[in-house]
Amino acid sequence: MLPRFSGKRWTAVCDSLDDPRDLLSASPTTQKSFGVMPDARALMAAWQQQDLAFPPLAAVAQVFAVCQQKDIQLIGWGEDAYPESLRHIQDAPPVLYVRGRSELLLRPQLAIVGSRNATRAGLDHAWQFAAALAHKGYAVTSGLAQGVDGAAHAGALSAGGDTVAVVGTGADVIYPRGHEELTEQIVTRGLLVSEHPPGTGPKSGHFPKRNRIISGLSRGILVVEAGLKSGSLITARLALEQGREVFAIPGSIHNPLARGCHSLIRQGARLVETIDDIEEELSAWWNQPPAPPAPRPVKKPAPVTPDLFASKPSAAPMPAHLANREIAVLKAFGYDPRSTDQLCTATGLPADQLMQSLLLLEMDGLIESVPGGYQRVLQATV
Numbered sequence: 248m249l250p251r252f253s254g255k256r257w258t259a260v261c262d263s264l265d266d267p268r269d270l271l272s273a274s275p276t277t278q279k280s281f282g283v284m285p286d287a288r289a290l291m292a293a294w295q296q297q298d299l300a301f302p303p304l305a306a307v308a309q310v311f312a313v314c315q316q317k318d319i320q321l322i323g324w325g326e327d328a329y330p331e332s333l334r335h336i337q338d339a340p341p342v343l344y345v346r347g348r349s350e351l352l353l354r355p356q357l358a359i360v361g362s363r364n365a366t367r368a369g370l371d372h373a374w375q376f377a378a379a380l381a382h383k384g385y386a387v388t389s390g391l392a393q394g395v396d397g398a399a400h401a402g403a404l405s406a407g408g409d410t411v412a413v414v415g416t417g418a419d420v421i422y423p424r425g426h427e428e429l430t431e432q433i434v435t436r437g438l439l440v441s442e443h444p445p446g447t448g449p450k451s452g453h454f455p456k457r458n459r460i461i462s463g464l465s466r467g468i469l470v471v472e473a474g475l476k477s478g479s480l481i482t483a484r485l486a487l488e489q490g491r492e493v494f495a496i497p498g499s500i501h502n503p504l505a506r507g508c509h510s511l512i513r514q515g516a517r518l519v520e521t522i523d524d525i526e527e528e529l530s531a532w533w534n535q536p537p538a539p540p541a542p543r544p545v546k547k548p549a550p551v552t553p554d555l556f557a558s559k560p561s562a563a564p565m566p567a568h569l570a571n572r573e574i575a576v577l578k579a580f581g582y583d584p585r586s587t588d589q590l591c592t593a594t595g596l597p598a599d600q601l602m603q604s605l606l607l608l609e610m611d612g613l614i615e616s617v618p619g620g621y622q623r624v625l626q627a628t629v
C-alpha cells in the first residue's frame with residue numbers, strides 16, 4: 248500500500264535486502280536511495296512511530312483488521328509460505344491475500360486457461376483434463392473467470408482434487424457474480440489468491456496482470472480454447488518468459504476459438520490430445536505428488552466427453568432411443584460445423600424435418616449451435 252512504490256523500486260528492495268520489510272524501519276536516507284517518494288516515506292515514518300492518526304496508516308490498519316475479520320491470510324514475499332516459483336518471476340507480488348488452504352501454494356500446480364465464451368466442447372475439455380490431472384494428484388490453477396476457467400476449477404473439485412483460483416479482485420469480492428457457489432467451494436476445499444486488498448472491485452487492468460501469478464505458480468499452462476487476441480495467450484507468453492511448459496489443445500480450422508491454440512502450437516507449444524501428452528513432457532523433472540482424496544461430486548456444467556484417463560479418447564455410445572432419422576443426421580456431421588443447407592444436401596431431408604432432428608440432437612447434448620450452423624459435441628459411434 249506504499250504509494251508509487253512498485254516495479255523496479257520493489258525489485259531493487261528484494262535484490263538488496265534479505266527481508267523487504269526491513270525497508271520499513273530503515274532511515275529516510277536509505278529509503279530515499281531505493282527511490283521511495285516523499286509520500287511513501289511519510290507513511291513509513293508514521294509506521295515507525297505507530298501514528299494511527301495518520302490517515303494513510305489508518306487505512307493500512309483497516310485493511311489488516313478486515314483481513315482478520317474475514318479470515319484472509321497475508322503471506323509476504325519474504326516468508327517461507329510464499330511459493331518459491333512465484334518469488335522469482337518479474338514483478339512478483341509483494342504480498343498475497345489468500346482464503347482457504349494456504350498450503351496449496353507450495354503444491355506442484357498446472358494451470359488450465361481459455362476463452363470466457365468457450366464452446367460446449369471447450370468446457371468439456373477443461374472439465375475432463377482438470378479432473379484427470381486432479382485424479383493423478385496435480386493441483387489445477389486458473390483464474391475463476393467464466394467459461395474454461397470455471398469448468399477447470401469445477402472439474403478438479405469433482406475429482407476430489409485441489410484447485411487454486413487467482414482472482415483480479417479482492418479475496419473477499421465474488422466475481423463474476425454467477426460463481427458464488429463455485430467460489431465458496433474453492434474457499435472451503437481449495438485456495439483463492441489475490442494480490443489486492445480486500446474490497447478491491449473488478450478493474451480491467453487487474454485481470455491481465457493477474458495472469459503472471461497464474462503462470463508463476465504453475466509448472467505448465469494448458470490452453471484449451473483461445474482466440475488470437477485472447478487473454479489466455481498473454482498467460483501463455485508469460486509462462487514462456489518464466490520458463491514454464493506450454494500445452495495447447497487443437498481444434499477445428501473453422502473454429503475461431505481454436506486459432507489461438509494453433510498459433511501456440513506453431514510457436515512450439517506441445518499439442519495435447521490426452522493427459523499422457525502432459526505427463527510425458529513434465530515427467531523428466533516433476534515428481535508426481537500424492538494422489539488426492541476420494542472424489543466428491545459437484546454440480547457439472549457440461550456433458551461428459553471421451554475419457555481422458557486413457558491413452559486415447561474413447562468413443563461415446565450412441566443413445567439407444569435415437570430414431571433412424573436422427574442417426575442419419577448425426578452421421579452427416581464431421582469434425583467441423585455444418586450449415587443447415589449442407590445438412591439438407593447431405594441427408595436429403597426437407598428443412599422442417601431436419602430442424603426437428605437438430606432440435607432433438609441438441610437436447611440430447613450430441614450437437615450444439617455455433618456461428619454458421621451446428622457441430623457435433625460427442626464423437627458418437629455411428
